[in-house]
């Protein structure tokens with residue numbers, strides 16, 4: 001996704017654009033340079049942005065899920081190993097009329113259909129079609145998410161990064177809240193995120209354009225996050241590379 005002001009962002013994305021003309025007034029101001037001293041009265045533009053670490057397409061680091069993972073301090077985004085972020089890509093087609101979270105059985109069935117076995121280091125992307133709602137309020141509420149059981153199964157194949165094309169990796173908040181009101185259980189709020197306290201993994205949220213990749217596997221995937229000190233997530237340019 002492009003980072004931009006959007007009805008689908010839970011917190012405002014603010015971009016202040018400083019034009020070339022404004023740049024001419026700012027850049028040399030303390031050196032007595034005037035606007036006219038620059039070619040065409042224009043210097044350099046720049047921008048100031050105010051966003052969260054989870055704006056746009058981003059990678060969630062283990063420290064987002066909890067302070068401790070697998071018994072040790074959870075990795076923040078700048079500590080995520082580079083080798084996790086480049087590998088063989090796999091796209092699981094999970095577009096369905098069922099609006100419940102993607103299950104382990106669904107994933108196993110899909111892998112059997114396409115004849116693929118997940119191996120350690122694969123980067124697994126889940127295509128639910130939810131990116132079609134980007135720009136609308138429904139983007140927050142109408143998506144599937146992934147079950148904790150399915151997440152556990154994928155991670156236990158040696159996968160460190162799982163991506164999804166929806167607002168979040170767990171089901172929508174209103175659904176988790178309904179389940180909480182029925183069960184009063186601490187197991188139902190962000191279960192796949194919280195699973196990341198037991199087993200180390202990262203998730204990419206808010207992918208898009210997965211339909212443009214012509215094959216479910218047989219491509220490389222690159223998803224290096226921007227390093228920001230002590231943060232639990234980082235903006236990520238996710239690219240499928242087909243030779």
Ligand SMILES: [Zn+2]
Pocket residue numbers: 054058059060205233
């Ligand atoms: Zn996130």
